[in-house]
Amino acid sequence: MARTTLSGFPEWTPAGRIVEQQVLDHVRRTFELHGFAGIETRAVEPLEELMRKGETSKEVYVLRRLQEEGTSAESELGLHFDLTIPFARYVLDNAHHLAFPFKRYQIQKAWRGERPQAGRFREFTQADIDVVGQDTLPFVFEVEVAIVMAEALAGIPGVEVMMGVNNRKLSQGFYEAVGLTDVDGTLRIVDKLAKIGPAAVTELLEEELGATAAQASAALRLAGIRGTTASEVVAQVRELCATSEQLEEGLDELARLLDAASAAIPGRIQADLSIARGLDYYTGTVYEATIRGQESYGSVCAGGRYDSLVVDGRRTFPGVGLSLGISRLMSFVLGKGLASATRPVPTAVLVAVTDDAQRAESEEVARQLRSRGIATEVSPTASKFGRQIRYADRRSIPYVWFPESGEVKDIRSGEQVAAEPGGWTPPEADLRPRVVMGSEANE
């Protein structure tokens, strides 16, 4: 049978997986340090739940049991295409168990049947954080999720990720103040700015929405505003001489976010007033992060404030959340060799076996090393020591232990020293595989 990889379904080598696993560990630890609880939801949702957002319905993978031909009494199931819709459903299912505001993180795979391209997969891992309140949710959580996610992004090796923020109230209030009354239409067109450029945006605003040249120009000037401090952003918005209650509220929120961000994690979060986010359920802060110097690779993390995504007729759970595209980022980092693992195995030590009758002694050395957190294997064969050393070398294990002489050898330098299994520890740099920049490592 011909073996071909499936386009859009990435798999990493063991060394690549070590890099990804360390990223996932860092991300999880960051989320937990800020009080986010981990949950997992099932991979499938009823199709009607997934299709509440009509525009993505084409991307859904629908499930069918092989032996089940034709229609069935069960409702159709599809694989989830993000972690937001399942989370919204989980909150409604479990509302009586949960304490609000409920802060959760969720690191899982998602699937989309769309055409694969660079950084766009059919199967991908997402790491999401969201906070949902019952009935109300203080603005301060819009600040918190940005800072938590920026800290998570700061731990991705080999790239610098910059988070851009905007505020829907600011954009919407501005559009209304300058007479662009089709606010959703304007957002949808401005969202294309990075892809199609300012001339095409102007044309669309004029042709599709009947905007005047002055209105289109005002929308573009707003979208051109950038800044890392509240004062510079506020000054630029003031220059546009538009005002409305909603604009002021959005500008004030954006300024508060920038103030808090520059104190907590300087240089990682900036205002970018071109960020619109296509999804129509956002109502406050919107976020979009890109790799610095690689903006054309597109967004690697995005989200926003939503007021009415999680509702069941009786109750409303406003929320704010961000979704980090782990596979998108790892594909970039690993594909370009920007980071790698110092070795492809967890093992630090191979304990040699002198002869098969003495295997138990080698096992005892290994047991003692493992009890102190040192990943250890025992040689599968009692071949000549030279062959056992080559075995370790082939598997990229840095140390070989000789129980009979009570010595341990660094097989890279050749240095061999006396050692006690109850006391010896490898240097910190060799204890576990480490993630290093570039592809200096042993694969």
Place this chain on the structure above:
Amino acid sequence: MARTTLSGFPEWTPAGRIVEQQVLDHVRRTFELHGFAGIETRAVEPLEELMRKGETSKEVYVLRRLQEEGTSAESELGLHFDLTIPFARYVLDNAHHLAFPFKRYQIQKAWRGERPQAGRFREFTQADIDVVGQDTLPFVFEVEVAIVMAEALAGIPGVEVMMGVNNRKLSQGFYEAVGLTDVDGTLRIVDKLAKIGPAAVTELLEEELGATAAQASAALRLAGIRGTTASEVVAQVRELCATSEQLEEGLDELARLLDAASAAIPGRIQADLSIARGLDYYTGTVYEATIRGQESYGSVCAGGRYDSLVVDGRRTFPGVGLSLGISRLMSFVLGKGLASATRPVPTAVLVAVTDDAQRAESEEVARQLRSRGIATEVSPTASKFGRQIRYADRRSIPYVWFPESGEVKDIRSGEQVAAEPGGWTPPEADLRPRVVMGSEANE
């Protein structure tokens, strides 16, 4: 819309997920300490790959893109139903990158479209270890995987899991020695012993395979053998007065495994010569673990040695592996309240906010605590301290920090002490949510 949980697709509460996550962390750590490298494979495989084992084809979920009606040029994809078939495919795909023997662990979800029942799910998490060699694989790895998995199982809270082992060569050699020449047929029937009992097994052996009463009785006597030491098992097999080269080889291997197991992890691994394992690709040691005192719940971990599962015409990669049913075990442990988490959030400390103008000071306290590994939140509102304490209590956060007075309060005991954000640490028992036996915990 009516909200109903989907039968067969389990989801845990945040507190339940903490128990599961700590189990997964323990399992992963155990695997890594023994030198197993983590990999992940895609969730889907081409249908023809999944159907190589005909008998399970009925359980496969097939994928279809919603907008793709009728047939397509792409070959059909199905969700994997275990992690063994994908691993075999991964080894063949990556053989040129990998160093053999390749030791990997893999913790992922799998899916089966079968009828859900207690402990049998349509979506479930498995934790697998396998070792594959190129051309050959020393027997010693059949010992290693049993011990590694028994150590992993020893960390599951609230239950004691016992691993049973047998050896295909021993059973097959014995059947042939007593004249039961349809070895696969005999294995298949003996495999049903726990379900249908000895009388029904005798009947099937006689009717389907034409066995004599003496042959059926011999097969049942073999299947009745149990023991934790090599000597007691060998003695019982000898009493049956059958011998063959294959039987001797299998018995010798089983004895070596028991010797090593009783040294490494006493009381956790026993010979159980009724273990047959239905899958026909096993060729040496076979494993099956059950919860002590709950054997009727069925196997929670199983596997075996396989010689020709991973082949591509030119090359053979013999292997041995075990698959641990995390969801099956967690469903038992959580469903019966045998273990729970001391709190449903990672957070140890809530920093109070005196008034909104001083929020930055509270954030600074939180930053210092987090930098020392203490999960900390900041109160979202500057309400009265009594309300902020109730907020912490509702979210099960044990400590509240008051920045103005420089004091921290244990809200369970009411004790309040002076503390420095750069030095204070909660007692070890409160630092992170812990897993405790029974449901004594705060949910």
